[in-house]
Amino acid sequence: MNGSSDVLTLFLFNIVLVNIPLLYGTVGEILTEKAGSLNLGVEGTMAVGAIFGYLAGCATDSLLTGLLTAFAAAGLCGGLFALLTVTLQANQNVTGLTITTFGLGLYFFVGKGLGERWPAMTDVPALVRGFTAVEVPVLSRLPVAGKALFSHNVLVYLGVLIAALAWWYLNYTKTGLRLRAVGENPAAADSVGVNIQLYKYVHLIAGSGIMGLGGFYMALNMSGSFEGSNCWINGYGWIAIALVIFANWNPLLAILGTLVFGFFNTLQIYAGALAGAFPGALGWLNALPPQMFKALPFLITAVVLIATSVRKREGPGQPASLGLNYFREER
Amino acid sequence: MxxxxxxxxxxxxxxxxxxxxxxxxxxxxxxxxxxxxxxxxxxxDPLDFYGQMFTLAIPGSRYPWRMVENYIKLFVPLLIVSLALALAFKMRFWNIGGEGQFIIGALCASAAAMKLGEQLPQPVMLLVMSLCGLCGGGLYGVFAAGLKVKWGTNETLLTLMLNYLALYLLQFFAETKAPWNLFLDTASARPKFARFPDSAQMLLVPIGPFRLNLSLVAAGLLCAALFVYLKYAKGGYEIAVVGDSPSTARYAGMRVGRIVLRTIFLSAALIGLAGAFYVSTAGILSASVTNDVGWTGVVVAWLAKLNTLGIVATSALITVLQYGCQTASTSxxxxxxxxxxxxxxxxxxxxxxxxxxxxxxxxxxxxxxxxxxx
Known part of the structure; x- marks a missing residue:
């Protein structure tokens, strides 16, 4: 019985460990969308943050440099998105998709170009140390939940902290409330003196920067090994866009959503082990196709999207002017 | 002041x-x-790389015609998908579900090929496959359009989600060995897509050493038809009005919902048709059947300002970029x-x-x- 509870603990532990990048991506996209911009470039932005953050972290042997570089590199992608859609009034869908194409192209270009010179994470003690678990005092002693929730690396806690801060910022600060006004009705916000362009730039850049941190996390979680064919991000950016809807544009719900989506994501890997550990209760898991677990986040999101529109309940979460550019002279 | x-x-x-x-x-x-x-x-060396890229490495190639044939194989799907997406974009319907509609079209056409391929002669078979691709893609697209018209569901996000549902459905067929799975090669122990029967392969018309892919001819005719439709037909005019202002269209007595449904069905159906053409040309289904054509199509349509002739030129150029880069990077x-x-x-x-x-x-x-x- 001990063995099977170990499987369960490991399963729960991995839900958190593997899926925290989703939280970073989602919180970044929530900030972006609350400013009224739909940035479909999450996948590419995360890839850019990941590779430059990792390389900088390796070059300087410092976790902090890695984090800052990831934030800056991804923030540049956000700045580019803002320049094109806010100042130059380009279409947001097209620009976002191009950020993804461009970001993934850049990722492979840099990685392939380094070839043999690619640094290995095992040679960089600071990154290895930064990614080892830090036990939260007392709480980590709890059975099952202690290991699953309270003995993780620093970046897991940082992700949760950023989500909580984003929630507080959006709901309880003056700038946060103004930001939401920008996303709901930019013309009205403009008329009371909110600097729309400034708000959009700042939050689009910050949002993309946070996505970049998630990319950096994924790089470390993959032990920094570059594969020529698969990108580290592996579709997480797209799931993050889905998760924003599932979380109803609320960063706190995004934490919950990450665990729910993470549950299915990890179940796909652990289905066999769980079925083996609990043949009576979970034996049926083996019968389900693994692709179903992959599709579930998107299926759930589609259902949520349809259900909210049927119930006409877009009010609280989805910003009213999401995806529309604001041009002052068209007021 | x-x-x-x-x-x-x-x-x-x-x-x-x-x-x-x-x-x-x-x-x-x-x-x-x-x-x-x-x-x-x-x-x-950029000059050498670009030189090979923009000429598709045809000079000095041992099989120059083969390069052109491969180019056409990639060009036709991108052209049709971009044209189709432009139809939706003209109405400000953000169909970014090209990937999903392409996959569903390809799956439906492949199902027809595997089921009926042995019984039907080639021209009939190709027609059946095209019809299956058209209907499959079209219905998948019209599902999102229907929700948009009825309840105002955000079509950008919904079609995005539908892409992934289609992708994982395709992966499911690719990786599940079962007696009912007609897509797989029964002779192989590991799951592997089966080659289509000969009658389900795209017709290649030999012109000297070059074999002309019939889907290129079809795509050319389609371009002409769309050009006329958008410019001179009532339907095309309605698309333009709805795109400019749905309330104007409503005021003028147009049934906006119906126009949206009709146009999105057409758009998604053409994308499904592109999927059918592609699998038939390849002669086999594959897990990466789309080549990202649903995403690239968005870029092409936008670069070309949704203009039919512009799309022909732009998609030809982007294909040069992609196929040329692929051939040049081998050295x-x-x-x-x-x-x-x-x-x-x-x-x-x-x-x-x-x-x-x-x-x-x-x-x-x-x-x-x-x-x-x-």
Missing amino acids: RQQPLLRVVKRDRAGLPVQAAAYLTAILAAVLTGAVLLLIQGV YPAIDANFANLLQGVILFLVLAADFFVRFRIVVRGRNGKEDSK
């Missing part, structure tokens, strides 16, 4: 042709130069086909920037309150 800002942006009617041409040419040149700098950083280990994506991204960024100067004017505040335009 507050003083006017030093610089401000004013909308204008489209700039004259010389300004437009200059803006876009500068953008493309700048992108190519950026690419050259990146290649230099990697220690690759350079440091570069792979992803360089095309990078370059494509830079081109689009710069073209979007150039757009701004075509659509807007920058006005400088004059000395005594008068405006100088620049």
